[in-house]
Amino acid sequence: MSTWIPVSQPAFLGNERAYVDRCMETQWISSIGEFIPKFEAQFASILGVESAISCCNGTVALHLSLLGLGIGPGDEVLVPSLTYVASVNAITYVGAQPVFVDSDRETWNLSVDDLRRKVTPRTKAILVVHLYGRPAAITEICELAREIGLSVIEDVAEALGAKYDGRMLGTFGDVAAFSFFGNKIVTTGEGGMVVARDPTVARRILQLKGQGQDFERRYWFPVVGYNYRMTNIAAAIGLAQLECFDEHLRRRSEIDAWYREELASMPDIKLQEFGEREQPVCWLFSVILERVDAAGRVEVMRLLATEGIDSRPFFYPCHTLPPYRAGESVVELPNAEWLSARGLSLPTWIGIDRGRVEVIARNLQRCCLQLRGVLEGMS
Numbered sequence: 001m002s003t004w005i006p007v008s009q010p011a012f013l014g015n016e017r018a019y020v021d022r023c024m025e026t027q028w029i030s031s032i033g034e035f036i037p038k039f040e041a042q043f044a045s046i047l048g049v050e051s052a053i054s055c056c057n058g059t060v061a062l063h064l065s066l067l068g069l070g071i072g073p074g075d076e077v078l079v080p081s082l083t084y085v086a087s088v089n090a091i092t093y094v095g096a097q098p099v100f101v102d103s104d105r106e107t108w109n110l111s112v113d114d115l116r117r118k119v120t121p122r123t124k125a126i127l128v129v130h131l132y133g134r135p136a137a138i139t140e141i142c143e144l145a146r147e148i149g150l151s152v153i154e155d156v157a158e159a160l161g162a163k164y165d166g167r168m169l170g171t172f173g174d175v176a177a178f179s180f181f182g183n184k185i186v187t188t189g190e191g192g193m194v195v196a197r198d199p200t201v202a203r204r205i206l207q208l209k210g211q212g213q214d215f216e217r218r219y220w221f222p223v224v225g226y227n228y229r230m231t232n233i234a235a236a237i238g239l240a241q242l243e244c245f246d247e248h249l250r251r252r253s254e255i256d257a258w259y260r261e262e263l264a265s266m267p268d269i270k271l272q273e274f275g276e277r278e279q280p281v282c283w284l285f286s287v288i289l290e291r292v293d294a295a296g297r298v299e300v301m302r303l304l305a306t307e308g309i310d311s312r313p314f315f316y317p318c319h320t321l322p323p324y325r326a327g328e329s330v331v332e333l334p335n336a337e338w339l340s341a342r343g344l345s346l347p348t349w350i351g352i353d354r355g356r357v358e359v360i361a362r363n364l365q366r367c368c369l370q371l372r373g374v375l376e377g378m379s
């Protein structure tokens, strides 16, 4: 279908092709090469931190983050249930127990009140996710963590460039994990990055991602490590993307503004409103279809698809997925479940123009009305 509008698509605005060509010409295509340290340095400078550690995807970045903090069997990690499954799987990889926290209906991020309620003597860390580009209440969460002696891991996979209280996300927690999957704000195809505040933690992460090899003694492995390295080709793409980072963010916020203008004051479609302390980024422009349930949303998506418009439902809350369903006890996280059933993400990528946004908005509006039966008999 030539007129199909996907939800997401990467945008290459700069030197991507030239840098990848240089990898090919110089034959540095594996995990050693000039682009890896350059990409890491550029990333660190955007975040305003000393250093950053590249790795092969965002899930691995989360795994390394938890390993770096020494989280393991017997530990509980608080995590929002409404997130991409990778946040929760990483906790499972280290043998720790994810403890699901409900969301806030307005911000879609984890509820600080519910967070307090879920703390037990075994709680070791909070894995905070900044969902759909919107900052969680990270200042408050870090205060709570400090009060009771917990570590904080930030999952910034969907929110690179967003700020809270004027400060870049990923600089609040003890460790932060980023993703460069094809649909993220910056992509390397597959890729990830870890930022750690404590140099000892950073060093441990660096060692673990390279099979655990000793820094001084080649082929000597004092610990069981992993091969979680990024390739020079991926870093080449990433560096080119970061060189145009401001432009990527600018174009995304333009799309956000167009959607808001088109969808303002629609009774069925709830847009996010942001507080003064939040400076979000537009990862996937998402709305809540307030008056429909999950079945109604499926119908809206089907109707949009007949007009060539792709859309995505919100994630299932992880506490409802087979590996994470509680045995006898029924876990209820009403806000996560409510949001999950009604959230919808719309096409958001650089290259989409205002005309297309208008068409998408008009169709969404029509689909919602149609669903309510308002258009019954007219069509």
Ligand SMILES: *Cc1c(COP(=O)(O)O)cnc(C)c1O
Pocket (backbone or CB within 6 Å): 057, 058, 059, 060, 083, 084, 086, 087, 129, 155, 157, 158, 179, 180, 181, 190, 191, 192
């Ligand atoms: C994309 C994503 C990840 C994992 O990233 P991959 O690079 O796909 O492994 C982790 N957490 C969240 C919230 C994500 O959206």
